[in-house]
Amino acid sequence: MMNNTNKENSLWAAIKIGLLGGAVALFISLVGMAEVFSKRDVVEKTMTLGQFVLLAISVASGLLAARRTAALLDKPNTASQAAAGLIAGFFSAAILTLFVIIGAKINIRTVFLNASPGLYSMLTLNQGVSGVWILPAAGAVSGLLGALSLSLPNAVRRPLFHAILFIFFMALFSGLFRVVMINQSGFWEKTAKYLFSQTGMTRPGAAIFFALVVAISAFWSAKGQAIKTNVANLPKGRQIGLRVIAFAVIAFIALGLPLVSGAFIAQVIVIVALFILMGLGLNITLGFAGLLDLGFVAFYAIGAYTVGLLTSYGQYGLQHISFWAAIPLAVLVAMAAGFTLGLPVLGVRGDYLAIATLGFGEIVRLLAGSDFLAKYFGGPQGIIGIQKPCIGVLGEFTKVDVPRVCYSLFDAAKPGIELSTPQSIYYIAVASAILIAFVSWRLRESRLGRAWMAIREDEDVAEALGVNLIQTKLLAYMLGAAMAGLGGAIFATLIGSIFATSMQLIVSINVASLIIVGGMGSIPGVIVGAIALIGLPELLREVSEFRYLLYGATLIIMMLAKPEGLWPSKTTQRELHHLDAGTSAE
Amino acid sequence: MSMLTVNNVHTYYGSIHALRGINLTIEQGEIVTLIGGNGAGKTTTLRTISGLLKPAQGEITLEGDDLLRYKPHEIVYKGLSMVPEGRGVFARMSVLENLEMGAFSRNNKQEIARNLDHVMTLFPRLKERRTQLAGTLSGGEQQMLATGRALMAEPRILLLDEPSMGLAPVLVELIFDTIVQINKEGVTILLVEQNALMALSIAHRGYVLQTGEIVLSDKAEKLKSDPEVQKAYLGIE
Numbered sequence A: 001m002m003n004n005t006n007k008e009n010s011l012w013a014a015i016k017i018g019l020l021g022g023a024v025a026l027f028i029s030l031v032g033m034a035e036v037f038s039k040r041d042v043v044e045k046t047m048t049l050g051q052f053v054l055l056a057i058s059v060a061s062g063l064l065a066a067r068r069t070a071a072l073l074d075k076p077n078t079a080s081q082a083a084a085g086l087i088a089g090f091f092s093a094a095i096l097t098l099f100v101i102i103g104a105k106i107n108i109r110t111v112f113l114n115a116s117p118g119l120y121s122m123l124t125l126n127q128g129v130s131g132v133w134i135l136p137a138a139g140a141v142s143g144l145l146g147a148l149s150l151s152l153p154n155a156v157r158r159p160l161f162h163a164i165l166f167i168f169f170m171a172l173f174s175g176l177f178r179v180v181m182i183n184q185s186g187f188w189e190k191t192a193k194y195l196f197s198q199t200g201m202t203r204p205g206a207a208i209f210f211a212l213v214v215a216i217s218a219f220w221s222a223k224g225q226a227i228k229t230n231v232a233n234l235p236k237g238r239q240i241g242l243r244v245i246a247f248a249v250i251a252f253i254a255l256g257l258p259l260v261s262g263a264f265i266a267q268v269i270v271i272v273a274l275f276i277l278m279g280l281g282l283n284i285t286l287g288f289a290g291l292l293d294l295g296f297v298a299f300y301a302i303g304a305y306t307v308g309l310l311t312s313y314g315q316y317g318l319q320h321i322s323f324w325a326a327i328p329l330a331v332l333v334a335m336a337a338g339f340t341l342g343l344p345v346l347g348v349r350g351d352y353l354a355i356a357t358l359g360f361g362e363i364v365r366l367l368a369g370s371d372f373l374a375k376y377f378g379g380p381q382g383i384i385g386i387q388k389p390c391i392g393v394l395g396e397f398t399k400v401d402v403p404r405v406c407y408s409l410f411d412a413a414k415p416g417i418e419l420s421t422p423q424s425i426y427y428i429a430v431a432s433a434i435l436i437a438f439v440s441w442r443l444r445e446s447r448l449g450r451a452w453m454a455i456r457e458d459e460d461v462a463e464a465l466g467v468n469l470i471q472t473k474l475l476a477y478m479l480g481a482a483m484a485g486l487g488g489a490i491f492a493t494l495i496g497s498i499f500a501t502s503m504q505l506i507v508s509i510n511v512a513s514l515i516i517v518g519g520m521g522s523i524p525g526v527i528v529g530a531i532a533l534i535g536l537p538e539l540l541r542e543v544s545e546f547r548y549l550l551y552g553a554t555l556i557i558m559m560l561a562k563p564e565g566l567w568p569s570k571t572t573q574r575e576l577h578h579l580d581a582g583t584s585a586e
Numbered sequence B: 001m002s003m004l005t006v007n008n009v010h011t012y013y014g015s016i017h018a019l020r021g022i023n024l025t026i027e028q029g030e031i032v033t034l035i036g037g038n039g040a041g042k043t044t045t046l047r048t049i050s051g052l053l054k055p056a057q058g059e060i061t062l063e064g065d066d067l068l069r070y071k072p073h074e075i076v077y078k079g080l081s082m083v084p085e086g087r088g089v090f091a092r093m094s095v096l097e098n099l100e101m102g103a104f105s106r107n108n109k110q111e112i113a114r115n116l117d118h119v120m121t122l123f124p125r126l127k128e129r130r131t132q133l134a135g136t137l138s139g140g141e142q143q144m145l146a147t148g149r150a151l152m153a154e155p156r157i158l159l160l161d162e163p164s165m166g167l168a169p170v171l172v173e174l175i176f177d178t179i180v181q182i183n184k185e186g187v188t189i190l191l192v193e194q195n196a197l198m199a200l201s202i203a204h205r206g207y208v209l210q211t212g213e214i215v216l217s218d219k220a221e222k223l224k225s226d227p228e229v230q231k232a233y234l235g236i237e
């Protein structure tokens, strides 16, 4: 009897999981993502990215249903799990099937713009309505495979999982890899053409990547622990040697990257570095000191406008100093702005602080773009003609709209090195990000860092222990602002012009999101968060249309599955660990 | 000269007149307790003494030095520490970091290290849990931590706000034993309590606070046997 009800439960659970997967698949189709993805191949002439994603949903449904069955039944066995997987897989495709059938009869495109003929033919493998059975069949098989994967030993399942994940990753980025490799010509060009097609991977390419990742993953899960202990047991000198080698390799790659990457990738990396700078800045005010700041973009804008006004050869240039001289001034001006923001909101806490800082950000943006101040800041037209950094000697400023010439340091007749491409700004941006990460780390370990954390935890107690609240909070605002200001300054030179419209509230929200996703208060977390939330969407032009959708999904999933962030600070890790274990009894 | 004197102090929260002319004197080396019911103004008194609240009127002196001249964060440098109501440990910092934060007002690394050892011998539990996050400690351990943190400032006078709150009787006893020991080592104590019986049993003198006014003050044993006090605070009819 007992067993019977459980069986019913597990059947119902499988159907529920399947329908949930089906809803996700339908959603992806209706927002147009499936169709966009179907223009990219995972494996040329075999499977499109769209198919891959839909099948992955069915596989995942099957796997989850099988796991649920195992938890519900007293004596779970492979057969019942497989059945659950099959059912869940079937239902995960059933909604789409219904959708195709209905769509063939009624035109629903007036409501759902993306319910296009292209989508229907993609879902039925170009068979039309007569091919609609393909969907549930594929779903059921995928669900079954997902369920069966549960009974594979870990040593097999993990490498397979890694390989599939990697194939997905490569499918997304194959275009980029291909372009970079083809630009190198010769051997690299040939390899690229062998591995990648115009739209994805070639069959041999996919097979090679798959085999490679399976092999590496299997090897690492078998020997990884042993290698780690071996390294840990090495004499100190050798360990330092290994570190130096690893460091040299990373430095070599970092220095060489712009030489091969091309302008696009270099620019994306610069943008990521700029967001890392802003993230590190907000990490000080919000992560360390616990002071929410939703107007953070203002400091970025102030850094950018300072460099613009001080170096531009356009009509709004106030001074014509070099980029190098303008940078420290931009940082100082941003710090002063941090002070100006900090002073009035010193006594403001919590929600009110969020509103007050948000207002500050909007005021700065509106003033910079206003007609009222247009004669200083260019209004909506912005500031153009920002002088590129020059390694060498800058020639005299002659007249408006004529850039100053960059001469060689040694021979005034020869041209110097002008850092005008994204590939050359790359070095400035990455070096700044590394420097500021180091500064952040030293700050956190300092007396000031401790004071920040103490006021984050309890202002009154911190004050009673001798922390000067005014000074400590103002320093948090000022140092955070300085870092964002540096980012803005580099941004201005990268683009060569600045417009108030690019300083939207959404930038502040992006920065806050990336520290939350990375792990609040964690310096590596800022870097990981910037790469995940800024770098990946920038690189994946196809999905940029769905950027904020994926953004939101990522944030929700993160908050549910990994609230401490991708790379949490040690403290947060410990906190969650201990909370799980429960507090000790009195 | 007295360790601490509070003379005719009035404190307001907006229009609420919370302290209505408080007078207290605490001599060097004493344990003095301030007892009173909920909302009598005990916490307000301690927060006013430690500078977190500004009195509208009155004088507060520490060994003759006018405390009202100083900013809140400067008071600790004068040798006065407080263990706040509800402990106020820094939840997301480790036990060790909490204790180090306690020595924020000091510079001499060696002296701080010696102090840390001393706190660890006073509260061996803290030593066991030095890397644990303070927010995950039990109530008793948090009370030990808050007390240890206050001691890290090497105070001459320690203010404790209801250390027994929410603790099991055994733990209350342990905390009070430690307070006596801290006092024997030369630290003057001002102990605020609702648990009047326990407080009066370790204190030398006591004050009774009622709706912002001191209504009684005497030697601790005298207060213990006072019929009014017995009725109102000791649960003896």
Ligand SMILES: Nc1ncnc2c1ncn2[C@@H]1O[C@H](COP(=O)(O)OP(=O)(O)O)[C@@H](O)[C@H]1O
Pocket (backbone or CB within 6 Å): B013, B016, B018, B036, B037, B038, B039, B040, B041, B042, B043, B044, B045
């Ligand atoms: N932040 C505050 N704002 C307004 N009134 C307060 C505040 N804190 C305490 N009070 C009032 O001041 C009086 C004394 O409070 P408190 O010092 O906390 O009492 P006790 O510590 O003796 O329980 C109470 O009437 C309380 O309601």
Ligand SMILES: [Mg+2]
Pocket (backbone or CB within 6 Å): B042, B043, B044, B085
């Ligand atoms: Mg109280």
